Each structure stands twice: as structure tokens, then as C-alpha cells.
Amino acid sequence: MIIHEDELEKRLGLFQKALRDRGIKLTHQRLEIFREIASRIDHPDAEAVYRSVKTRLPTVSLDTVYRTLHLLMDLGLIGTLGDRFTSTRFDPNLKPHHHFLCVRCGLARDFESSELDNLDLPEAAEGFGKVIDNNVVVRGICNDCMRAAETVKPR
Amino acid sequence: MIIHEDELEKRLGLFQKALRDRGIKLTHQRLEIFREIASRIDHPDAEAVYRSVKTRLPTVSLDTVYRTLHLLMDLGLIGTLGDRFTSTRFDPNLKPHHHFLCVRCGLARDFESSELDNLDLPEAAEGFGKVIDNNVVVRGICNDCMRAAETVKPR
DNA sequence: TCCTAAATAAGAATAGTTCTTATTATTGAA
DNA sequence: TTCAATAATAAGAACTATTCTTATTTAGGA
Structure with a gap:
């Protein structure tokens, strides 16, 4: 601690x-x-x-x-563990996969990548316990939100 | 959809x-x-x-x-988007970092890795929008939980 | 078809979080 | 240092997501 x-x-x-x-x-x-x-x-x-x-x-x-x-x-002085949604969101995809997440609107989409499934993890990570798997969350602004940002110009 | x-x-x-x-x-x-x-x-x-x-x-x-x-x-037929905790957990670490997460007890620990900070993302991921960053969550059983599992033998 | 355990709908209850309001405290100015 | 203005606080009500309780209904086997 x-x-x-x-x-x-x-x-x-x-x-x-x-x-x-x-x-x-x-x-x-x-x-x-x-x-x-x-x-x-x-x-x-x-x-x-x-x-x-x-x-x-x-x-x-x-x-x-x-x-x-x-x-x-x-103020950007702290963050949270994982991205927070107000409610739990479910995922019916049983294949190993990762997520793209729009930080503006919450859009989430799956993508697959065997490279990302089998990342070479640093010793530090392995040292905390027995690893089961890993999930990559790619944070960004989705295409719709990008377009919206371009369309509505600030006055 | x-x-x-x-x-x-x-x-x-x-x-x-x-x-x-x-x-x-x-x-x-x-x-x-x-x-x-x-x-x-x-x-x-x-x-x-x-x-x-x-x-x-x-x-x-x-x-x-x-x-x-x-x-x-x-039944293992669906999952959730991200690991769910009952309450929001805060993180004061401002450096880019990733997490080890014990799926049994919820222990979370940070680790750093410039390789993981700069992952080569598949086109599929980039196609959803403009990428800001990515976070790797390593799921596993922490050392304490491993020990507990060894100590308390099933009867 | 009938029986029984399991599943449901409805609404109460709970947990985590946010809002409202009266009171208190910080900070800039005198 | 004191004062005033305004922001921040404590307390508790309210709200949202989720789970529990119970009386009623239903799936699926005999």
C-alpha cells in the first residue's frame, strides 16, 4: 500500500x-x-x-x-481502474478478442488479434501471480464522434 | 448491431x-x-x-x-465488457501503465512496459476511429490466492 | 394430462453514487 | 489581522443499477 x-x-x-x-x-x-x-x-x-x-x-x-x-x-490527477460505465455491458463473443472503446460516446467494438492474445508480458506482470489471459483495451474517438467534432465548428 | x-x-x-x-x-x-x-x-x-x-x-x-x-x-455463454467491480476503483498513477488483476480477490497492481504502451495494433482496431492509447489488463490468480488454494485442500 | 420443481412478474430492498440545502471555511481585499 | 464574498462542506434525501422476496405461472418428465 x-x-x-x-x-x-x-x-x-x-x-x-x-x-x-x-x-x-x-x-x-x-x-x-x-x-x-x-x-x-x-x-x-x-x-x-x-x-x-x-x-x-x-x-x-x-x-x-x-x-x-x-x-x-x-483535473487529470487520478484515473480509474478500467473504463467506467454506469451499468454493466454484456458481450456474447466467446472467441478471444480485444476492444476498441470510444471515450466520448462509449461505443465498443470487438476485434481479434492472435498477436495481442499472446503478448509477451514483462516479468513485473508475471510476478503478481499466475496469468490466465490478457485483454487489450484500445481507447480512442470513434469515427462518428470524429465526424461530429468536424461538423459542429466552435463559434 | x-x-x-x-x-x-x-x-x-x-x-x-x-x-x-x-x-x-x-x-x-x-x-x-x-x-x-x-x-x-x-x-x-x-x-x-x-x-x-x-x-x-x-x-x-x-x-x-x-x-x-x-x-x-x-454458463460461460457471455462475458462482460471489462472486468466489473461493484464500485469504482481509483488510480493515482499518472505514468502510462498496465494492470494485473486477480480474478479471485480483485487485487489490482500496476506495472510499466513501454512495449505494451506502444503495441502494434491491427488494422481492424485502428479502423474504428482515432486511437488515443491502449491499456493491457492481465487477468490471473494473485500469489496470495494461489497460496490459499494450495493450503486449504479440498476434503 | 397431471405433477412438481423451477422460473417468472411485481414490487420491495439494497448498494453505490449524486443532489439539495443550510452551515462553515478559504482566500483575496481592506 | 479582520472582513466579505463565494466556494466547499456535512447531512440526509434522492436516484440508479441491481438483487431479493413472494405469490403465481410454466416447462418438462411421468
């Missing part, structure tokens, strides 16, 4: 600068929430962040944790 | 056989729900499947759609 001290310092610096640059207030809550997420390598959910921060700031609310995590996402 | 007629037939065959082999009843609802998910390439969520099936079976319930989709998952 621990990252290097100097990596944490670097992340905290980025965070404080991002807030200052945009005139966003630096509250105790935001600092503690950022410190918590930035120092962990286990990809906690909002509830887990809330539980930890609560030991230091007993009156913090879960809502503030959510708002702050979303703020951090908007 | 359309797949080949013979691919659909093949999927329907697998489905009916899987139910028969296990003595699971073939209901109208199950057949229509499977037909719907099996014939689409757009990875719909339960609500979208429900809306379509409802036009043919007006009395079907959303709950039945959920139960059936989960049954199909348990």
Missing part, C-alpha cells in the same frame, strides 16, 4: 499547484483525501478512501470523498 | 445445448433474451436488452433479464 516518499511529495506538489492555478480552494478535506489516494497502490474505492480519511478527519462525509475524487479526475 | 445469420444459429445451438445438458428449463424469456444479446455487437446493458426484448415479450420483467444474463455468464 506504500509508495516512495518522494513520489508522494511530487504528487502532492502537482495537486497543490493544480488547485492554485485554477483558483480552487485547498481544504483540509481535499488535502487528506488526495494524500490518501496518492499514497496507495491498491486502487481503493471511494468507501475505502472514506474509511481511512475518517480516522484523521472524523467529520468528513462520504459525499466529500466522492466530490473530491471526481474533482481529481477532472 | 447485426451478426451473421450462421453465427447466431451457432450461438443459439450452444445455448440450447448448455441448458439441456444441465436440466435448466428453456423458457420463452430465456430464449428471447439470449437471442437479443447474441445477435448484437454493441455490448448492451441489461436495460437495453430489456427494452428490445419487451417489444416481443411485453410482460418480461427487468429482473428476469438480469437473472438470465447472469445465468448466461455462469
Whole structure:
């Protein structure tokens, strides 16, 4: 759960600068929430962040944790594990395959590739456990969204 | 949204056989729900499947759609788009990286690899739109879960 | 055809997340 | 440092996706 001290310092610096640059207030809550997420390598959910921060700031609310995590996402200071959809999307394709995913509209399409099915994984990856398979998610802007972006010129 | 007629037939065959082999009843609802998910390439969520099936079976319930989709998952006849967690998990790592994910306990760990950052993608993938980046998810059983499986022998 | 277990519809319940509102705190200005 | 304006917070209501409960219906074997 621990990252290097100097990596944490670097992340905290980025965070404080991002807030200052945009005139966003630096509250105790935001600092503690950022410190918590930035120092962990286990990809906690909002509830887990809330539980930890609560030991230091007993009156913090879960809502503030959510708002702050979303703020951090908007600022590009954190991301999520996997692409998030509001609901589960199902996939009837039983063959090994990978996905193209439009980050704008959520369009998802399958494609096959035996090269990608059989990637040579770095030792680091293999070291975490016994590998079953791997899935490549290609993120992009789909053709429709590209066309829409070209058509509607900003005024 | 359309797949080949013979691919659909093949999927329907697998489905009916899987139910028969296990003595699971073939209901109208199950057949229509499977037909719907099996014939689409757009990875719909339960609500979208429900809306379509409802036009043919007006009395079907959303709950039945959920139960059936989960049954199909348990039977290995469908999967989901991306690995699903009950809640959103956050990631403070801003460097390009990939993930190891334990399918048993949900442990997630980062690893870096410039090779994987710069994969040579098949034309099929590039054809869907403008690519931004790609993320590799390595699915497996983490070391802790492997040890647990070895320690607790089945009786 | 009849019987029985399994499956369904309907609606209540739950989990995760977001919204509303009254209160509090940050930050720039005096 | 104090003050004022405005943003941010806590609390709880509300909302969305999903699952559970229960009375009713149905598939499939005898």
C-alpha cells in the first residue's frame, strides 16, 4: 500500500499547484483525501478512501470523498481502474478478442488479434501471480464522434 | 448491431445445448433474451436488452433479464465488457501503465512496459476511429490466492 | 394430462453514487 | 489581522443499477 516518499511529495506538489492555478480552494478535506489516494497502490474505492480519511478527519462525509475524487479526475490527477460505465455491458463473443472503446460516446467494438492474445508480458506482470489471459483495451474517438467534432465548428 | 445469420444459429445451438445438458428449463424469456444479446455487437446493458426484448415479450420483467444474463455468464455463454467491480476503483498513477488483476480477490497492481504502451495494433482496431492509447489488463490468480488454494485442500 | 420443481412478474430492498440545502471555511481585499 | 464574498462542506434525501422476496405461472418428465 506504500509508495516512495518522494513520489508522494511530487504528487502532492502537482495537486497543490493544480488547485492554485485554477483558483480552487485547498481544504483540509481535499488535502487528506488526495494524500490518501496518492499514497496507495491498491486502487481503493471511494468507501475505502472514506474509511481511512475518517480516522484523521472524523467529520468528513462520504459525499466529500466522492466530490473530491471526481474533482481529481477532472483535473487529470487520478484515473480509474478500467473504463467506467454506469451499468454493466454484456458481450456474447466467446472467441478471444480485444476492444476498441470510444471515450466520448462509449461505443465498443470487438476485434481479434492472435498477436495481442499472446503478448509477451514483462516479468513485473508475471510476478503478481499466475496469468490466465490478457485483454487489450484500445481507447480512442470513434469515427462518428470524429465526424461530429468536424461538423459542429466552435463559434 | 447485426451478426451473421450462421453465427447466431451457432450461438443459439450452444445455448440450447448448455441448458439441456444441465436440466435448466428453456423458457420463452430465456430464449428471447439470449437471442437479443447474441445477435448484437454493441455490448448492451441489461436495460437495453430489456427494452428490445419487451417489444416481443411485453410482460418480461427487468429482473428476469438480469437473472438470465447472469445465468448466461455462469454458463460461460457471455462475458462482460471489462472486468466489473461493484464500485469504482481509483488510480493515482499518472505514468502510462498496465494492470494485473486477480480474478479471485480483485487485487489490482500496476506495472510499466513501454512495449505494451506502444503495441502494434491491427488494422481492424485502428479502423474504428482515432486511437488515443491502449491499456493491457492481465487477468490471473494473485500469489496470495494461489497460496490459499494450495493450503486449504479440498476434503 | 397431471405433477412438481423451477422460473417468472411485481414490487420491495439494497448498494453505490449524486443532489439539495443550510452551515462553515478559504482566500483575496481592506 | 479582520472582513466579505463565494466556494466547499456535512447531512440526509434522492436516484440508479441491481438483487431479493413472494405469490403465481410454466416447462418438462411421468
